[in-house]
Each structure stands twice: as structure tokens, then as C-alpha cells.
Amino acid sequence: MQSARSRMKSRAKAEINVVPYIDVMLVLLVIFIATAPVVMQGVTVDLPKAQAETMNQDQQTPIIATVDKAGQFFVSIDSNAVKMDNLDSLTAYVSEQLQKDPSRPVVVQGDAQVAYNNVIMLMNALKNGGVKSVGLVTDPIE
Template identity: 45%
Template sequence: MHGPFNRGGRRKPMGEINVVPFIDVMLVLLVIFMITAPMLTQGVQVELPQVTSEPIESQEDREPIIVSVDREGGYYLSIGGEEMNVDLEELGDRVIILLDRQPGTPVMVRGDRFVPYGEIVTLMSTLQVAGVANVGLISEPPPRD
């Protein structure tokens, strides 16, 4: 008698593994991680420490373009000691012109510490659209006690 329940016959060993359950588990884990990852980075309050850092030496001899944001949210563009008041759209256009004339000119941002974080992010986005690859942030060391 030949059949699946025949104990008298010899069964061949199965040489393959069913990987479908493993794929299902991996897809479920992928979905779980995709959903929880954004939740882990939002809503965390962080109090940043005040530290003293060494100034970075400029590797180029070019005068940097300095963009400043004052307490009231006004934007200023400083080139070689000459400072002018500009609005955000004009700032992007002027930076594009300056970088076309002298590619690789460093761009530095000076922001008042009481300026909302959103103003600085908007400025950084405008500079990115203008083609600035790297932006430096200017700060002052904490007062010595």
C-alpha cells in the first residue's frame, strides 16, 4: 500500500525550507519600525549644554558672507564689512549672485539667541535653495565666572 500514512515505506528527507513565514514576520517588523521611528524623534525636550568650543580656522582666504538675524526677525547681509538690510527673498537672490561671482565662498549665520528657531530654519532653507552647500553658525563663548 502506497500512501502518505504508510509507515512501512521510507520517506525521503525534505531538502527545502519554507521561507514564507519568515518573509511575513519581516514585513510585519518593517511596518512596525516604519510607524514607530517618527514617533521616537518627536516631542523630546532637550536642554542643550553650554560648552566652550575652539574657533574653526578658515581654510580659505576669502571673506565669508555673513547673514544675520536680529531680535525682531530682520535679515542682514554682510560682505567685507558692508552690511545691508534685506528681506528673505532678496537675501536668497543676492547670495546666488555672490556665489556665482565667487564660488566656494563660505556662508556664516549669526542669529540672536532670542530669535525663534523657526526663523533660523527658514533662513537655512532659503540658503539651501540658493545653492549653499555648507553653512557655518557663529556663536559666542559663554561668560567666564
């Protein structure tokens, strides 16, 4: 009888300990929550205020060419902002994106404090890059 009890005590249990897996999942969740704002980045500009028509919601997400207060140029496509070194690289990048999808709208977003010349240079560069029409982004007047 003693040997039957010792055999029962030495038998391995077929259980999975899930506590370490829960710990790992919680750590991953915290990492994703902490890095999500970094992934969803954009360019902050203080837009001029004007009464304007809103874009048609049925259209695709536009390509946004931005010039900020410091005169730096950015291109945002589907919430991915890319800093451009100069207008030539911006024009090449936008042209490449329009070759993939020519029906995609292009808009210019200029900071209210930026020199007017920078916005005109950006619009001219887009025109030279083959963009047929360009919209301007503004904030609505309250």
C-alpha cells in the same frame, strides 16, 4: 637811487602761503574721523554661547547672513551690512555673490532671542539658493 628802491619794493614775492592748505587738511581729517564709524557698520546681535571650533584663518572672509532680535534679515560681506526686505531677496543676493566666488564660506548669525523658526527659515532659504554648507556663528563660553 630813489627809483631803484621803489623797484625793489614793488617786486612780487614768490612765496606760497600754506596756512589755508593746512586748515583745509585739518577740516578734511575731522570729517573722515567723524564719518569712519558710520561707514564701518554692522548688525548687532546677541549671539548664543557655545563651545565650537574657530574658523580657519586661511579661508576668505565669509558671507554672513544675519537674523536680528526683531526678525529682520541682513547680509554682511566684507563688513558691509545690507538689510534685506525678505528671504527671496537675501537668497538672490547671496547666490549672486557665490557666483562671483563659489569657494567663499557662508555662515548664519542669529540673535539669541530670535525665534528658532526664523533661523531655520534663513538656513532653508540659503540651501534653496544653492549654498552647499552653512556654518553657525556663536560666542565662546567663558
